Every structure is written in structure tokens, then in C-alpha cells.
Amino acid sequence: MTTIVDRPPAIHVKDLEKSYKDLQVLRGVDFDVAPGAIFALLGSNGAGKTTIVRILSTLLRADAGTATVNGFDVAAQPTDVRESISLTGQFAAVDEILTGRENLVLVARLRHLPNPGAVADDLLTRFDLTGAAARRVSGYSGGMRRRLDIAMSLIGTPRVVFLDEPTTGLDPQARNDMWQIVRDLADDGTTVLLTTQYLEEAEKLADRIAILHEGRIIANGTLAEIKQLVPPAEVTYVEKQASLEDVFLAIVGTDTTKEQS
Missing domain, CATH: 1.10.8 (Helicase, Ruva Protein; domain 3)
Known part of the structure; x- marks a missing residue:
């Protein structure tokens, strides 16, 4: 994990909203990403992860709320934002x-x-x-x-890198190689916002994890903090530590109805 210095956030998101016609994809999203951190945005297909990335990279305008990247407002200063970021999409x-x-x-x-x-x-x-x-x-x-x-x-x-599901379709070895690349980026001081559906990916890489469900952040913290949201299951003499998958399913339920992202 990277060492997080107490500085103004590299990414700041407040009350972000976005709809596609009658479908409300983002319903007031809030989160901060510290400089040099790996921040994992975790959610099912259609949760709104890609929509957030597109707004933060100035490819899409939010309907409401504010967002800054490297101190630049994504709506008012898009050129400054683009000069200080990079984006790697799903393909x-x-x-x-x-x-x-x-x-x-x-x-x-x-x-x-x-x-x-x-x-x-x-x-x-x-x-x-x-x-x-x-x-x-x-x-x-x-x-x-x-x-x-x-x-x-x-x-x-770039000072901030957006990786939108970067390991989709990769074999296990290629995925491990990609994880090392992400760690190296953060070790060099680059801020990484990573969207993923892979719970293991978030668990292994992220300094902080936010769970996005039905357009809202419903959990945000370190892995240890998020695991505390679900009490450990008990057997006769052994205490079971909840995995990130246990926490995710307990928080969002098993309904993975797809929305447009």
C-alpha cells in the first residue's frame, strides 16, 4: 500500500448527479481521493462507475454537483484537467x-x-x-x-490516472502484471482511480475502497474499515473474518439489475 500524505485531495467529488433521460445513474455521489493513493470504485455492471470516470475526465457533463481534479474544476477548467490526467478505458x-x-x-x-x-x-x-x-x-x-x-x-x-476496469478480459498472469503496474504508479506518486468489478482486485490494490450501488456511494473506507461493517461469522471455535465479497453482497444485496453506465 502507498503512504498517504495529508494534503488537499487530488480528486474531490461532491453531490454528483447524472441522468440519461428517465434513468438516474448518479444520485448524489461524494468522495475524495488523496494524492498518490490507489482508490478503487467498486460496483456491479451499470452501477455508474464509468459515468463517474467520464465526468472526471471531462468527457461528460454532470447534471448537478461539483468535481475537481488536481484542484481544477472539471466543468469550468476542462483543459487544465485534461493536461494533468490520463485515461485508460475498458478496451x-x-x-x-x-x-x-x-x-x-x-x-x-x-x-x-x-x-x-x-x-x-x-x-x-x-x-x-x-x-x-x-x-x-x-x-x-x-x-x-x-x-x-x-x-x-x-x-x-500525468498526475492522476483513471483506469476503467483495466483488467477486463485478461488472463490471471496478465492481471497480476497489471496489478504490479498499478502499484508502481502509486509508488511513483501518481494518483490512481481504479474502477473494477473484481473484488479481489480492490482488496489487493486499494488504499481506500468505495462501493457504488444504485447511483450512490454506500460505503467508503479502508479495507479494514469496510470489513467492520459486517460482523464476523462464528462457528464452534473459529471466528471467520469477512472477505470483501461478503461485505459487498451484504451491503448491496444480491440484486445486480443492470443500469446504463
């Missing part, structure tokens, strides 16, 4: 015709960075892609594409 946004290195060089040039080739080579090494640098991305595995996608999103050294 890798890479050019399959180009090689891995060419993808990185292209993004570095678009960001007007000096010596884009050196930037690309450094990221290829960091993400263990040097051996595949000259290969077209169309021949990459799912885990390699995801690593390249995140490497591309880190060009320019």
Missing part, C-alpha cells in the same frame, strides 16, 4: 497497424515532447515490451496490448 486504444514503438512515438510527438524516441524506449523497458517493440500491435496478446495502452497514457507524466 485498449492502440493502433494495430503500427508497431508498439511507433504507437508510443506517435503519442509523444502529439504531446510535443522532446526526443520522442527516447520516451518510447524508456516506456518499452518499463512495461517489459522491448522484445516486441518492432512488432505490429495486431500480433500482441491481450495483456501486451493493455500494457502498451497504459504506457501510452503515461506519456507526459
Whole structure:
């Protein structure tokens, strides 16, 4: 886990609301994310996780409420927000015709960075892609594409990274590799907001976990704090410690009716 310094939040969300026609997806969402923390937003499909990420990354406007990222208002200062963040969506946004290195060089040039080739080579090494640098991305595995996608999103050294279900569709080894990448980002001082449906992912990575259900945050705290919401089950002589999955299902119930996210 990362060490959290008592500073103003890197992300501040207050009373956030969003509807799609008659469907109210967010119903007054509140949370803060400390600088350099890994914050997991946990919820079922349709809970509103992606909607929150899209609002915080300025891709969508909220109907009500306020949100700031790195001290910039997402509605009033969208350009400043975009310059200080990166976003990795649920599907890798890479050019399959180009090689891995060419993808990185292209993004570095678009960001007007000096010596884009050196930037690309450094990221290829960091993400263990040097051996595949000259290969077209169309021949990459799912885990390699995801690593390249995140490497591309880190060009320019963003202070906040949004990872929207980054391990969806990955095999167990690729998922473990991705978890290490997320830990490394936080160790370097990057703030990470991670959305996930995988309870184990939140349990292993997050400094704080927020559970989003039916458009509201219904639990927010450290893993230990959230586990305390459900009393331990008792057997004859053994006390069972509740898992995060036990807590999640106890809080939200077993109704996973899908809403639009």
C-alpha cells in the first residue's frame, strides 16, 4: 500500500448527479481521493462507475454537483484537467497497424515532447515490451496490448490516472502484471482511480475502497474499515473474518439489475 500524505485531495467529488433521460445513474455521489493513493470504485455492471470516470475526465457533463481534479474544476477548467490526467478505458486504444514503438512515438510527438524516441524506449523497458517493440500491435496478446495502452497514457507524466476496469478480459498472469503496474504508479506518486468489478482486485490494490450501488456511494473506507461493517461469522471455535465479497453482497444485496453506465 502507498503512504498517504495529508494534503488537499487530488480528486474531490461532491453531490454528483447524472441522468440519461428517465434513468438516474448518479444520485448524489461524494468522495475524495488523496494524492498518490490507489482508490478503487467498486460496483456491479451499470452501477455508474464509468459515468463517474467520464465526468472526471471531462468527457461528460454532470447534471448537478461539483468535481475537481488536481484542484481544477472539471466543468469550468476542462483543459487544465485534461493536461494533468490520463485515461485508460475498458478496451485498449492502440493502433494495430503500427508497431508498439511507433504507437508510443506517435503519442509523444502529439504531446510535443522532446526526443520522442527516447520516451518510447524508456516506456518499452518499463512495461517489459522491448522484445516486441518492432512488432505490429495486431500480433500482441491481450495483456501486451493493455500494457502498451497504459504506457501510452503515461506519456507526459500525468498526475492522476483513471483506469476503467483495466483488467477486463485478461488472463490471471496478465492481471497480476497489471496489478504490479498499478502499484508502481502509486509508488511513483501518481494518483490512481481504479474502477473494477473484481473484488479481489480492490482488496489487493486499494488504499481506500468505495462501493457504488444504485447511483450512490454506500460505503467508503479502508479495507479494514469496510470489513467492520459486517460482523464476523462464528462457528464452534473459529471466528471467520469477512472477505470483501461478503461485505459487498451484504451491503448491496444480491440484486445486480443492470443500469446504463
